[in-house]
Amino acid sequence: MASATRPAAVRERVADADRSVGRLLLVAAGALFWGWLVVSWVNRWLGGVIVPVGQPLVPPGAVEATFGAIPGLAAYAADAAFVVELTPELSRGTWLTVVITAVSLFVGFLMAVPLAVSRVYGRFSAWISLGYTELLRGTPLLAQLFVLYYGLNLASYVPGAFSGVFARDVVWVAIVGFTLNGAAYQAEYIRGALESVEEGQITAGRAIGLSKLETIYYVVLPQGLRYAIPSWTNEFVYLIKYSSLAAFITVPELYYRADQIASETFRYTLIFVVTGVTYLALVLTASKLMEGVEDRVAIPGLGAEREE
Amino acid sequence: MSDDNDFLRVTDVSKWYGDEKVLEDVSFEMDRGDVTVLIGPSGSGKSTMLRCVNRLAEAQEGSILLDGEEVLSPDLDVDELRREVGMVFQGFNLFAHLTAVGNVALGPRRVLGLSETEARERAEAQLERVGLGEQFDSYPAELSGGQQQRVGIARALAMEPKLMLFDEPTSALDPELIGEVLEVMHGLVDEGMTMLVVTHEMSFAREVADEIVFLDDGRVVERGPPEQLFDRPEEERTGRFLERIASHD
Known part of the structure; x- marks a missing residue:
């Protein structure tokens, strides 16, 4: 009041x-x-x-001493020191989480655009795209990873140029899995956005003599992809978190390392709170990043202007 | 085939949407440099007729000869045809993600294969031509309807078309913005552009048209020079239509 x-x-x-x-x-x-x-x-x-x-970058002992000296924080001194002690392992795991997410998202995007275009503008290819999307979205991601890792034993087929880039080739299996799966979801978001591009835009493109594909490339995609950014960001955010499933095929990313330390120290709550906060920080970074991208590529009058 | 007397020859063109016949044996001719205006009530098929000329709509029967070439031939390269036939839309249909210059330059750049610089220069020249020298870098949403339509005209002109199609270019405009678009179209007439125009602007039609074609129910009811059609219509339906239009003005 x-x-x-x-x-x-x-x-x-x-x-x-x-x-x-x-x-x-x-x-x-x-x-x-x-x-x-x-x-x-x-x-x-x-x-x-x-x-x-x-x-760790800072000695845990020093952190414990600092916390101990501050009234009110003294009770958390030991926990703080423990968390700092975890950081080397967690930061290593986070590196893989970031790389797997970024590579899968990028390659998945390159697949998703033609999938979405086929779905909206193709004839026969629309069915292929639909089949692919429904299959990949309709089955559990973990099952897909298991098929790639255990069923197809993909880790032993990593080509020479890629083999050895990561400490373990199984990282590539995870990247392939997330790429194939993410492409299906990204395609759905992009499809929705392409469908919202006005029909008259295509007519105008065709009327100046652009072919159908050229019209899609020069007219529809530049608009549709801008429309897609907000919903596409969902897939970015999901993928950061879903990448933790890679732990189940022994990829030593963030979740895997957290789980290992937890089973050795039995400090489950503390470790998974810290891990959760790490994922949260990655997710917030991703959505802030995409907000920035959206602002940068914004065109007056195109799409709904976001409220400040 | 291509003598000056039949630059565009439309002969017995018919078109169905499903069972509904929207064009029935439509015929008319144009010379190079002619302005022909298609008039008629809404749903009479005039826009559809216009779109058949650049194959945005497909006529099922008849013949459309443009400069001696059969437009309706299944072997025709439609993109090639559209390169030579400019079109201006009722709803402008400007590319929403491109500036005025970007809209006009896209065709020259990607269809005609001009360099970035050449395409931009051509676009700027065309925008100057329609009086938009100050709006090169404005996006469609930042322009008034009249300005948008003039960009639309510049976009079509930048392809250096031999025929321009206008599909109700002023129907979506507020009355006070119609004049600036008609003025640009007047200019094109003076330059000798061959134009096929669908419009409800009867005074414009009377001033510039060499021939008026009155369509109703997908058929040509009557055609002739404006003085004849407007002042001494032979068909009763023509007279009634013109009266109705006049009472709206």
């Missing part, structure tokens, strides 16, 4: 200040998270130039 009695301008300024404090905290948290991750990765790649490989 108090705020209702203030003049509107003041209320607005307070709200603005609240928002900018929130934004500042988010940016600070993001910087800490990504700073820690990247420095850990670089340290490992360069063979331990900052701290010995496998050691």
Whole structure:
């Protein structure tokens, strides 16, 4: 009620200040998270130039001492030190999570565009696209990974050029699995967006002598893909989290490492809270990133303008 | 075949949508540089007739000879045909993701294969021609309806067409914006452009048309020079249509 009695301008300024404090905290948290991750990765790649490989960037003892010195935080000193001790393993796992997600998403996108175009504008190819999409969306992702890993034993067929890029070739199996599956979901999002491109746009393209494919490429896709960004971001976010299924085919990504440490230390709650927060940070980064992309490619009058 | 007297010869064109016959034995001719205006009540088939000329609609029977070539031939390269026949739409249909220049340059760049610079130069020249020298980099949503339609005309002109089709170019415009579009079309007439126009703008038709074709129910009811058709219509239906139109003005 108090705020209702203030003049509107003041209320607005307070709200603005609240928002900018929130934004500042988010940016600070993001910087800490990504700073820690990247420095850990670089340290490992360069063979331990900052701290010995496998050691946390900050000594757990120092963290424990700092927490211990602050009244109110002292009770969490041991937990804090334990979390810091986990960071080398978790940051290694996060690297694989990030790489698997990014590569699968990118290659999946390259597959999804022709799938969606076939579905909307193809004849025979529309059926192939529909069959593919329904099969991949209609069966459990974990089952698909098992077929690739156990059934087809794909890990032993990784071509020479790809073999050895990761410590274990099974990473490629996960990438193939997520690519094939993600392509189906991405295709669905893109299909919906293509269908919302006005028919008159195609007519106009054809009327100046562009072929059907050229019209799709130069007219429909530039609009449709812009429309697709918000819903496509869902798939990005899902994939970050679904990539944890790779743990079940022994890919040592974030979830796998968290699970291993937990079964050794029995600190399940603490470890999975930290892991969960790590996924959350990745997800928030992804959605902020895509908001940025959406703003960058925005065209006046095209698609629904997002509210500020 | 291609003598000057039959630049466009439409002969007995018929078209069905399912069981419904929307065009029945439509015939008319145009010389190079002629302006022919198709008029008629809505649903009379005039837009469909226009679209048959660049094959956006497919006529099932008859013949359309353009510059001596059979437009309805199944062997015809439609994209090639459309390169030479410009079209302006009632709803503008500007490419929503491209600026004015981008809209006009797309055809020259991707269809005619001009370089980026050449295509841009041509687009700018065409936009100047329709009086939009200040709006090169505006997106369609930032332009008024009249400006959008002029971009639409520039887009068609940039292909250097030998025939321009106008499908009710002013019907979607607010009354105060119609004038600027008609002015551009007047300019094209003066330059000797061959134009086939579907419109309800009767005063424009009277001023510029060499021939008026009145369609009703998919058939040509009457055709002739504007003075004859407007002032001394031979058919009763023509007279009634013109009266109805006039009472709306």
